[in-house]
Amino acid sequence: MEKNFKTEIDQAFQSALDAQKGGDAKWNEVMLTYGAEPLPDSDRQKLLGSEMKIARGAFPIELRRVFEKIAVKYPNDSQGFDMDSRILEYYQKIKPFSGLGDIFSNASTGTAKYSQGFRNEKQSTYKCKNCGAPRLEEMQYDNCMFCGSKLFVPA
Numbered sequence: 203m204e205k206n207f208k209t210e211i212d213q214a215f216q217s218a219l220d221a222q223k224g225g226d227a228k229w230n231e232v233m234l235t236y237g238a239e240p241l242p243d244s245d246r247q248k249l250l251g252s253e254m255k256i257a258r259g260a261f262p263i264e265l266r267r268v269f270e271k272i273a274v275k276y277p278n279d280s281q282g283f284d285m286d287s288r289i290l291e292y293y294q295k296i297k298p299f300s301g302l303g304d305i306f307s308n309a310s311t312g313t314a315k316y317s318q319g320f321r322n323e324k325q326s327t328y329k330c331k332n333c334g335a336p337r338l339e340e341m342q343y344d345n346c347m348f349c350g351s352k353l354f355v356p357a
């Protein structure tokens with residue numbers, strides 16, 4: 203297959219999606235091929251325990267790191283590439299399936315309980331504009347830990 207910006211982006215997207223929940227050795231190999239830095243294990247564990255649940259695949263922030271490397275490789279073709287929306291599209295695919303049961307339980311007490319619990323326990327006042335991940339205030343960082351987006355907005 204011919205290699206170009208689009209095919210490499212699509213291939214990275216698929217590799218991340220095919221990885222086991224939170225990533226695996228094969229995905230690490232893809233990241234290393236591009237010179238993208240895998241998450242430290244401590245961050246991986248933190249994300250696995252966070253409320254940003256995933257059912258499969260590598261974490262979006264790692265896919266973004268590979269996308270960034272591909273974008274540098276094809277400076278012209280990557281002009282106008284909407285990385286945030288591609289990362290969000292990826293996140294939609296690795297989210298746990300939510301059926302009707304989920305919708306009903308979220309509509310009643312689930313959501314309120316969750317958000318209140320979160321506010322109380324973790325003091326989060328900001329969330330990621332791209333994926334909705336809360337910013338953990340006990341940690342200092344400017345990019346979303348989950349998807350890597352730069353933008354945070356008041357929750």
Ligand SMILES: [Zn+2]
Nearest residue numbers: 330333346349
């Ligand atoms: Zn995010």
